[in-house]
Amino acid sequence: MDYRSDTFTKPGKGMLNAMIEANTGDDVFGEDPTVNKLEAMMSELFGMEAALYCPSGTMSNQIAIKVHTLPGDEVICSTLAHVYIYEGGGIAFNAGAQVRALEGDRGMITAADVEAAINPDDIHKARTSLVCLENTSNRGGGCCYEWEQIEQIREVCNRHGLKLHLDGARLFNALLATGQTAAQFGATFDSISVCLNKGMGCPMGSILLGSAAFIKEARRVRKKLGGGMRQAGYMAATGVYALENNVERLAEDHQHAKKIAGALLEREFTGHMLPVETNILIFEVKHPWTPITFRDFMQQQDIRVMAISPTQVRMVLHLDITPEMVDRTIAVIRSME
The missing domain is CATH 3.40.640.10 (Type I PLP-dependent aspartate aminotransferase-like (Major domain))
Structure with missing residues (x-):
């Protein structure tokens, strides 16, 4: 993913x-x-x-x-x-x-x-x-x-x-x-x-x-x-x-982004998140995680994300991310302490 x-x-x-x-x-x-x-x-x-x-x-x-x-x-x-x-x-x-x-x-x-x-x-x-x-x-x-x-x-x-x-x-x-x-x-x-x-x-x-x-x-x-x-x-x-x-199906990416955003906002390690309007998530990661450790942990779960600053992670939804992948991503997020 x-x-x-x-x-x-x-x-x-x-x-x-x-x-x-x-x-x-x-x-x-x-x-x-x-x-x-x-x-x-x-x-x-x-x-x-x-x-x-x-x-x-x-x-x-x-x-x-x-x-x-x-x-x-x-x-x-x-x-x-x-x-x-x-x-x-x-x-x-x-x-x-x-x-x-x-x-x-x-x-x-x-x-x-x-x-x-x-x-x-x-x-x-x-x-x-x-x-x-x-x-x-x-x-x-x-x-x-x-x-x-x-x-x-x-x-x-x-x-x-x-x-x-x-x-x-x-x-x-x-x-x-x-x-x-x-x-x-x-x-x-x-x-x-x-x-x-x-x-x-x-x-x-x-x-x-x-x-x-x-x-x-x-x-x-x-x-x-x-x-x-x-x-x-x-x-x-x-x-x-x-x-x-492929134009109309972009709306599915927007829905997936909002779904993952909801799961992230439930976690205490998620800081400020930019408003999610389309298919991009940019959010701050707080103690005990950093953007780098968050990225590395996700990669161990076969999930690739990008650390874009000393405090922020970016995730982008697209047509190769299925609903099942979104659900698994959310499950991994909810497992993180």
């Missing part, structure tokens, strides 16, 4: 069959029919003009940031944003931009935060050009933005001429949890990245969405980053399968 991340999923028989039966071509020439189908499905779902299939969510985000900015620009995001702390310094390396990181709440920032962080039109200051949001927020325990918050940030961006990008690695989790729609997001953001290799269960892949002009430039940047793929339809077929079969 591996709760370290929802990236540990493996393709099931249906997804593997989709890969085997995929119709492929050369995507660098724009001739892979399965890649084209996946990109069309996503752009239609979000109501955006075009889409680009990329190997990873990090690449999707980095392409978007590169297209939206010029070297020396400043990008506003949360201090907990994946684009800031988990993409290898890519904003500096790929775009030559710097970051204005804001504290926010569980990785979520407000319109007031953004407006206060925008630099004046002064040659001594970096030009603020882009705001990046993350929904759900990974280090925020899978929390979701309220739609009103997003609308307010969009309005600030409009007034100041800023682009707005969404790292939607787990956006489908947010849509199910909040009842918001893909079309709402597509109408609000200049660009969106959506991972297929997390709760959607694909072995790889991310979709970058935007206007036709944006995606045309994004395709050029993808090539520069070495992301041009040939017979990528074998992998894109997993994305088509996931869109058709």
Whole structure:
């Protein structure tokens, strides 16, 4: 049982069959029919003009940031944003931009935060050009933005001429949890990245969405980053399968997360737990346990979890975790003193 991340999923028989039966071509020439189908499905779902299939969510985000900015620009995001702390310094390396990181709440920032962080039109200051949001927020325990918050940030961006990008690695989790729609997001953001290799269960892949002009430039940047793929339809077929079969079932992961959270909160060694809104649990571990000893004990029970700080453990639910596995995990938690 591996709760370290929802990236540990493996393709099931249906997804593997989709890969085997995929119709492929050369995507660098724009001739892979399965890649084209996946990109069309996503752009239609979000109501955006075009889409680009990329190997990873990090690449999707980095392409978007590169297209939206010029070297020396400043990008506003949360201090907990994946684009800031988990993409290898890519904003500096790929775009030559710097970051204005804001504290926010569980990785979520407000319109007031953004407006206060925008630099004046002064040659001594970096030009603020882009705001990046993350929904759900990974280090925020899978929390979701309220739609009103997003609308307010969009309005600030409009007034100041800023682009707005969404790292939607787990956006489908947010849509199910909040009842918001893909079309709402597509109408609000200049660009969106959506991972297929997390709760959607694909072995790889991310979709970058935007206007036709944006995606045309994004395709050029993808090539520069070495992301041009040939017979990528074998992998894109997993994305088509996931869109058709794995979206609604994400709600089961949310239910499992809440069930395990309830068991943990019964134990005295569980400290503060971030609100569980989707498929991620982040909680403090107290005496006599530490995150390391908790992790090691669980591993002895063939349960893998991640110690993410000196005080916190993370567990992530996904499609390879069955109800029976959840029940066994809860039994192990209840056996711990």
